[in-house]
Structure formats: structure tokens, C-alpha cells
Amino acid sequence: MTPRENVRNADEISTVIRDDNAMLGLGIPERHDVPVAESWAALVKPGDENSTEYGDMIAQLRDFLNYVTAARPDSDTVAALRDDLERWGRRLAPMAVPERDQMFGHLRDLHGRGQTMSPTFVATEADRDNVWGTVRFGRYFLGGNGAVHGGAIPLFFDEVLGRLANSSGRRHSRTAYLNTDYRSVTPVGVDLTVHGWFVSEEGRKRVLRAELRSGDVVCAEAEGLFVRLNPGQP
Numbered sequence: 001m002t003p004r005e006n007v008r009n010a011d012e013i014s015t016v017i018r019d020d021n022a023m024l025g026l027g028i029p030e031r032h033d034v035p036v037a038e039s040w041a042a043l044v045k046p047g048d049e050n051s052t053e054y055g056d057m058i059a060q061l062r063d064f065l066n067y068v069t070a071a072r073p074d075s076d077t078v079a080a081l082r083d084d085l086e087r088w089g090r091r092l093a094p095m096a097v098p099e100r101d102q103m104f105g106h107l108r109d110l111h112g113r114g115q116t117m118s119p120t121f122v123a124t125e126a127d128r129d130n131v132w133g134t135v136r137f138g139r140y141f142l143g144g145n146g147a148v149h150g151g152a153i154p155l156f157f158d159e160v161l162g163r164l165a166n167s168s169g170r171r172h173s174r175t176a177y178l179n180t181d182y183r184s185v186t187p188v189g190v191d192l193t194v195h196g197w198f199v200s201e202e203g204r205k206r207v208l209r210a211e212l213r214s215g216d217v218v219c220a221e222a223e224g225l226f227v228r229l230n231p232g233q234p
């Protein structure tokens with residue numbers, strides 16, 4: 001079965017279970033094939049055949065983590081899964097490459113850039129100083145009582161603001177601080193809207209803010225300072 005067929009099957013399965021699980025963010029396919037706004041688009045070279053396949057694999061992995069989180073499997077299932085994971089670990093271990101060559105998190109033409117650490121940010125509009133988009137935290141990011149884990153939210157803000165801080169040809173910067181205010185519970189399994197914007201850019205210092213909303217309700221806000229790196233700084 002090709003990865004694409006795999007994804008289609010996952011879509012079909014998802015449709016069946018979506019009603020029960022929508023609130024928990026389960027069984028909802030990743031939206032990694034929505035067009036990316038220009039400022040957030042492709043660094044992957046045309047002809048990099050692995051990029052789409054890799055993106056499909058990461059989408060499967062994201063769904064898988066949601067299923068693992070939600071399941072209370074019997075011991076045979078746990079043992080079978082453990083063995084499968086162990087086999088995959090042994091297959092992948094010899095394929096390790098230096099950081100600059102790794103694919104995980106480096107595919108900037110994909111929403112979520114091919115990583116699973118934070119949920120997929122779908123950028124819908126962007127200019128030099130702003131980005132707007134959506135995100136849905138799946139069951140994997142549950143803290144408790146239907147609310148997203150408090151540590152997952154700053155991670156997500158760093159993802160969005162870190163990319164915006166370095167967008168539009170700006171030289172690379174790193175997060176110096178990132179302050180998050182939790183205004184109301186951030187629900188799991190719900191489409192949320194995100195806006196990130198530049199507040200100021202003076203010398204090496206870039207101050208940015210972001211807001212995460214569920215409908216009209218502000219769930220969380222953040223302010224980050226990103227300091228442009230000097231030559232030779234890691």
C-alpha cells in the first residue's frame with residue numbers, strides 16, 4: 001500500500017469515528033495539503049520526491065499519537081505494538097543523518113514543517129509582519145478535563161512566532177523570552193484561530209505577540225523577544 005492510499009484509508013476510518021471523537025481531536029486527518037501563504041512557503045526544492053511522502057507519514061504519526069493517547073488497549077495489543085515499534089526503531093537507527101540533513105522539522109513547505117512536537121499550524125494569510133492561521137490540538141496534547149496541556153501552548157507560540165520572527169528574508173534570531181498568559185481553557189479537538197504579529201523591530205531585538213482564540217474567546221496570549229544572532233552564534 002502506498003502512503004497516499006494509507007492516508008485515504010485513514011480518512012475513511014476517520015469519517016466513521018469522527019462524530020464520537022471530534023471533541024477529542026481524534027480521527028481527524030491532518031490538513032497538510034492546504035496551500036501555504038507565500039511568506040511561509042517552500043524551501044524544499046522542486047523534485048524532492050520524499051517531501052510529500054514524508055508529510056503523509058508525519059500526518060499518520062500525528063493521528064497515531066492521538067490514538068495511542070486515547071486507547072486503553074488490551075495486553076496483546078500493547079505487546080504487538082511494542083514489538084512493531086521496536087522493529088521500526090531498528091530499521092530507522094542506521095539511517096540517522098547529521099542535523100542539517102534530517103527531514104523531521106525541516107520541511108518548510110509543509111504546514112507543521114514535518115514535525116510532531118507541536119500541532120500543525122495552518123497559515124492562511126501572511127505578510128511581512130503578520131501571520132494568521134488555524135490550529136487544532138489533538139488528544140495527544142491533552143492536559144486534563146478537555147484542556148490543552150499548559151506546556152504545549154508556549155511551544156506552539158514559539159513555533160509560530162519563531163517562524164514569523166525569521167520570515168521575509170530576516171536574519172536568523174533566537175527566542176530570548178516567551179511569556180504566555182492563559183486567559184481561558186484551550187479546548188482539545190477544536191479549530192482555533194491564531195494571529196501573530198510584530199510589535200517592534202529595533203537593532204537585533206524583535207518583539208512579537210500572538211493570540212490564540214476559540215471563536216471569540218481568547219484562550220492564550222504570548223509575547224516573545226527574538227534576538228538576531230551575530231555571525232558565528234549557534
Ligand SMILES: CCCCCCCCCCCC(=O)SCCNC(=O)CCNC(=O)[C@H](O)C(C)(C)COP(=O)(O)OP(=O)(O)OC[C@H]1O[C@@H](n2cnc3c(N)ncnc32)[C@H](O)[C@@H]1OP(=O)(O)O
Nearest residue numbers: 105106108158159162163174175176177204205225227230
Ligand atoms: C529549518 C526549519 C526551521 C523552522 C523554524 C523553526 C521555528 C521554531 C523557532 C524556535 C526558536 C527557538 O526556540 S530558539 C531556542 C530557544 N532559545 C535559545 O536557546 C536562546 C538562548 N539564549 C541565547 O542564545 C542568547 O541569550 C541570545 C542569543 C538570545 C542573546 O544573547 P546575545 O547575542 O549575547 O545578546 P545580548 O547582548 O545578551 O542581548 C541582546 C539584547 O537583547 C536583550 N535581551 C537578551 N535576552 C533578554 C531577555 N531574556 N529579556 C529581555 N531582554 C533580553 C539584551 O538586554 C540586549 O538588549 P540591548 O542592551 O541591546 O538593548
